[in-house]
Structures are given as structure tokens and as C-alpha cells.
Amino acid sequence: xxxxxxxxxxxxxMMDWHGCGMSxxxxxxxxxxxxxxxxxAEKDLREIMNIPGNYKVLFLxxxxxxxxxxxxxxxxRGKKSADYINTGQWSxxxxxxxxxxxxxxxxxxxxADNFMNVPPQSEWKHNxxxxxxxxxxxxxxxxxxxxxxxETGSVPLVADMSSTIxxxxxxxxxxxxxxxxxxxxxxxxxxxxxxxxxxLIGEAVAGTPLMFSYKTHAENNSMYNTPPTYAWYIAGxxxxxxxxxxxxxxxxxxxxxxxxxxxxxxxxxxxYRNPVDPACRSWMNxxxxxxxxxxxxxxxxxxxxxxxAALKGHRSVGGMRASIYNAMxxxxxxxxxxxxxxxxxKNI
Amino acid sequence: xxxxxxxxxxxxxMMDWHGCGMSxxxxxxxxxxxxxxxxxAEKDLREIMNIPGNYKVLFLxxxxxxxxxxxxxxxxRGKKSADYINTGQWSxxxxxxxxxxxxxxxxxxxxADNFMNVPPQSEWKHNxxxxxxxxxxxxxxxxxxxxxxxETGSVPLVADMSSTIxxxxxxxxxxxxxxxxxxxxxxxxxxxxxxxxxxLIGEAVAGTPLMFSYKTHAENNSMYNTPPTYAWYIAGxxxxxxxxxxxxxxxxxxxxxxxxxxxxxxxxxxxYRNPVDPACRSWMNxxxxxxxxxxxxxxxxxxxxxxxAALKGHRSVGGMRASIYNAMxxxxxxxxxxxxxxxxxKNI
Numbered sequence: 001x002x003x004x005x006x007x008x009x010x011x012x013x014m015m016d017w018h019g020c021g022m023s024x025x026x027x028x029x030x031x032x033x034x035x036x037x038x039x040x041a042e043k044d045l046r047e048i049m050n051i052p053g054n055y056k057v058l059f060l061x062x063x064x065x066x067x068x069x070x071x072x073x074x075x076x077r078g079k080k081s082a083d084y085i086n087t088g089q090w091s092x093x094x095x096x097x098x099x100x101x102x103x104x105x106x107x108x109x110x111x112a113d114n115f116m117n118v119p120p121q122s123e124w125k126h127n128x129x130x131x132x133x134x135x136x137x138x139x140x141x142x143x144x145x146x147x148x149x150x151e152t153g154s155v156p157l158v159a160d161m162s163s164t165i166x167x168x169x170x171x172x173x174x175x176x177x178x179x180x181x182x183x184x185x186x187x188x189x190x191x192x193x194x195x196x197x198x199x200l201i202g203e204a205v206a207g208t209p210l211m212f213s214y215k216t217h218a219e220n221n222s223m224y225n226t227p228p229t230y231a232w233y234i235a236g237x238x239x240x241x242x243x244x245x246x247x248x249x250x251x252x253x254x255x256x257x258x259x260x261x262x263x264x265x266x267x268x269x270x271x272y273r274n275p276v277d278p279a280c281r282s283w284m285n286x287x288x289x290x291x292x293x294x295x296x297x298x299x300x301x302x303x304x305x306x307x308x309a310a311l312k313g314h315r316s317v318g319g320m321r322a323s324i325y326n327a328m329x330x331x332x333x334x335x336x337x338x339x340x341x342x343x344x345x346k347n348i
Numbered sequence: 349x350x351x352x353x354x355x356x357x358x359x360x361x362m363m364d365w366h367g368c369g370m371s372x373x374x375x376x377x378x379x380x381x382x383x384x385x386x387x388x389a390e391k392d393l394r395e396i397m398n399i400p401g402n403y404k405v406l407f408l409x410x411x412x413x414x415x416x417x418x419x420x421x422x423x424x425r426g427k428k429s430a431d432y433i434n435t436g437q438w439s440x441x442x443x444x445x446x447x448x449x450x451x452x453x454x455x456x457x458x459x460a461d462n463f464m465n466v467p468p469q470s471e472w473k474h475n476x477x478x479x480x481x482x483x484x485x486x487x488x489x490x491x492x493x494x495x496x497x498x499e500t501g502s503v504p505l506v507a508d509m510s511s512t513i514x515x516x517x518x519x520x521x522x523x524x525x526x527x528x529x530x531x532x533x534x535x536x537x538x539x540x541x542x543x544x545x546x547x548l549i550g551e552a553v554a555g556t557p558l559m560f561s562y563k564t565h566a567e568n569n570s571m572y573n574t575p576p577t578y579a580w581y582i583a584g585x586x587x588x589x590x591x592x593x594x595x596x597x598x599x600x601x602x603x604x605x606x607x608x609x610x611x612x613x614x615x616x617x618x619x620y621r622n623p624v625d626p627a628c629r630s631w632m633n634x635x636x637x638x639x640x641x642x643x644x645x646x647x648x649x650x651x652x653x654x655x656x657a658a659l660k661g662h663r664s665v666g667g668m669r670a671s672i673y674n675a676m677x678x679x680x681x682x683x684x685x686x687x688x689x690x691x692x693x694k695n696i
Contacts, residue, residue, distance in 0.1 A: 069557030190576030209417035228538030
């Protein structure tokens, strides 16, 4: 989902950006028009996330899945091992890819609890020689979120923030690397943001493709080759939209209210259930089940008729899942709750 | 440049694709709406390029620059060497990246002639143990194009077609791999098309990131992770537009006429000069110099005022360059010639 204002803005200047006679899709990435779009987007992102000056912001391709390899390829820096926290499907994918480049120490996992919680940091078993600690602050499928930033001392902390970036203020200085595929809270698919502390940019392991080296992109302002220009532009419009919503503090207020409302309704209903430890519930993805799963099909069908799309749970877990990213307005959550209430009345 | 009809179409359905209530940018890549867009785009591309059934068509990220590494990582298949033809700046980049993975035999090069021609195939020095032969059918900076398909027997032929794909019919069955960044003739930046013969998809070298393995993408219909959905959609609109123009035969007729007109004018003028061997002149990129380079600045400035943008030659060679890709209508070339004629009259 993208904010309607952003889509309207993009449609209105599709044929001609700011009177230059070109669509953004037609601009050379080295021309002054696109460079101004790119620089403004980075400036706005730095402002809303309060990114310290010793961090580079990269606008890349390839999704978080590419980062699963880029992180070990670039951050091992002679070390042989990295720590990973396993809290769900995305953690597992990151771990599987990292295993191809180093020894992975799974310092903590909630797999035995079916990923319904976040293991408390006091129980994590760190390897003192780890090159970095990797975790997934929000797991989209399980709907589990870290409501704290792990403390890792001098070991760089790496976060796959794809599904939670820009949902609230975070202290970037606590991280070595933050990466995020754009398609949840930033913009259209095909853009990946990497925020990396400068001292971590160095020589990647031998055999790393030039395009998988952070150095390549950091030294060329993400324009070593043609970047995904249109997605970068749309991301810029989203950053502006966030500024107009009161920045990340504003977004956090809205997101917290949306999530609390929906969880409160689920918890007091007799028909719906969310299985996640309340201390680790996601603000972005709210999975829930129906007491009688035979009604799943009817629920989804009637929800669709009511204009509520994309409520089916991930194919790996079933049930339902409401994704209430930044672009979902509070009225959307209200409409969902009203529909769920009505459905419960009729079917219990 | 993109066809105006394509941009208008995209703007008109930005907020709501075919009445589904969503923008294409908001669709899940696994939802039936986007899957129908993706499948239609592939079907149309197969139809206009007449791609045989034993080839996979992949819709990837990362640009041709990523392919410079993916090709050796995937196609070496136990061999130690590959043949490359060096006809300009893009060939050189492909060679430099391949050298990180194998021995590169430069089977032919026109570097001594300042890349003003294509070495005749009779003079190429092939390595019989080469895993593949790589060439760049069109060099955008030098404006040099192959007007023949090299014969490589049973050794797979690999082509970086970024700047010439879809400009005319080609016999895909002569190739092992064709790859192309989308931003010249296909659609917006951020999408890369790979057309690969199925028997060449196999085990990549150890250490290849999952995202750099053709197998990953071939086995998942380019949806192993979230693909660049909006760029894929725009590419589909361009394929439809080409079909409406009479397919690649239709495009070839238009492109040949556009190029011949411009070269004929340059050759008979006293002010302008194109240095490329007439047998190897590009239909897509026409570099030219002014007899008196002191007039370059004035030429560019007045051209811009006349609505003729992006005529500056690449920073590595200087001079001028007219890029007359598919989306440039014949009237655009006529307007350029008229301007050049007028400029010559006033300044000679």
C-alpha cells in the first residue's frame, strides 16, 4: 500500500516533471534533474531518521534477499563467524544464506516456541569473535517484533528492517548496518535502502561481485550503474509525506494507536485469536485465527466484498494477517474491526 | 525516453488498475492481479522476439553490471576460461568483472582503432576451451554496432543487448544468453531481462549469492523474492506498444530509416562528422563531432532551447551523441536534422 497522496502526486507529474518536459522514468540518472530528486530523497530520509553524519545511505537493487549475502560478504572482514537471532521465517532465510559464507552462531532462537516471542537478551549466547550480530526487528509472517534494540557492545549490530523501518523513531547510532527492501514502508518494490556506518565499508571477501560490494556504491553515491530511478523518486515522495505527518514521532503515534485498537478487539472477542506474546506483538503485521477455521474462506470472501483486501495469512502458516503499514490509515483499521465484529455476530 | 502513449496509459491507471482498487505499485507480487500482468508481459516478449520454448525469460534486478558477474559465475560450469570481444567501454567493463572469476581470452579487440569498427570474425582468435563467447552487440558510447551475429559453433554465445534489444528482429536460437538492462528500449531503470537457454542453467560456482544464480530465478518464475513489479508492468506496456507498431519488423523499418537519415545528413554536411566505420554504425547511438569544437557549448545550449535534450556526448569521449532508441519518433530525428542544418548555416 502507498499513501493515496503519493500516488496522485506521481500520476500528476508522470508526463512532465516540474516543467522539464520529461517523465522521471525518462531522466538520465546523471542529469541534474534526477540528481536533485535523488539528493532531496536522501536529505529527507536523513532528516526523518536523524541519521548521523558518519553513516552512508545507499539506494540499491536486489531486495533484502540480496542483503542476506551482502552482509556477510562485506562485514566478515577476516573473521569467520557471525551471530544471528532466529525469530521467524525471515531470520531463517538470512541465516541460510549467511551459512554459505561463514559459521553462523544462532545466539538465540524462539523456534521451539513456534516463533511466538522474542528470547530475552539476557539468555542470548554470543560468540565473542562474531563479526556482527544480525536480527530481524519485525517478522512479517509471525507478527513478532522487537520492542527494544539489542545491546551488542563493540560488535556491529545489523538489522533487516524491511517491514518496520519508518514506523517509529529509532536510534540509528546503535546500529552498524540497517537494511530494508522498500516495498513495505518506503515505496515500490525494486529499491533497497542500506544505512551503513562508514568504518564498516571496506574490502569485501574475494569473489564478491562488484555490485555486491558496499564500497562500490558508497564511493559512487549509489550511481555506479543506473539505479532504480523511478522507485527512488517515489521513495522521496513517501519521505515528504512522512514529514508532513509529523515525522517518525507522528507515524509512531498513529501506528501504535492502530495496532493497539486491533489487538484489543481481537483479545476481547470470542471468535478471533492472536497467539503472539503481548510483549512482542508487531505494530505492522497482525496475524489472527478464527476459532472455527472452516469459516476462513467465508471470512476472506466477505472481507473482499467489503473492500478489505490482502487479509489471507502467509501460505506457510495459514489463518489471517492484517498488514497495517504506514500507508494504512487509521480509518482502514476501524473498517476492519467493524467488519470483524459484524462477521462474529453473524457467525457465532 | 519512453513512448508517450505508455506514460499516458500508466498515469491513467496509477490509482486503480483495471478496477481492482489498487495501484500496480501496491500489488502483492504473488496476487492474481500482478501475476496476470507478469505473465502477459512475458508472453508478449516471447511473441515479439519469437523466443524458442527451450529458453527461460527472467525479470531481474541489478542491471547489466550485475550480469557482468552473473554470466561467469553461472556459465563457467567447471571451465576456466571465456572468450570476450572488446569493442568499447561496455565490453571493457564486462571483461574487467569476468577477470575476477576466470581467465579472459580477448579473442578480438578494436581498441587500437579507438573502437571505431568491429573486428571481422575471420580474425578472431578463439580459445577452444572457452566456456562461452561474450560480446556487446551495440556500444552506446562509441556508437558501434554488430550487423551480424557471430558464429561460435557449440560454444554458447552471450550478448549484452542492453542498448539494442527490441530494435529489430534477431534469431534468439543463435544465443546461449541474452541480457539487457531495461532502461534503453524496454522500460524504466531497475529491471534487467535475461533470456537463457535452459540447458545452461545449472550449478553456479561456490560462493555465488542465491540472488546471482540463474537457477534461483528460473525455478521461481523470477519471484524468488519480490521482483521490481512496477518496472515489469511498464515493460509490459512497452511490449504492447511494439506489437501495435508492427512488432520488431515494424520497429526495424522505423529505426533503419531514422538512422540512415541522420548519418546521410552528417556525411554530406561540412560541419558534422561521425568517425565510425560505415559498416558498423549503430542504429541506436549516433555520436558526432563539430568541426570546430569551440562551438560545442553553443550547439548544446541552442539545441536545448529548441527542445532537443540529452545531446552531450559521454563524459569519456566528449562531442555529441544522439540516442535514437525505439521510443524516439521519426519526427524527433527530423527535428534534430533541421536544427543541425540551421546551426550549420548560421555558424560556418
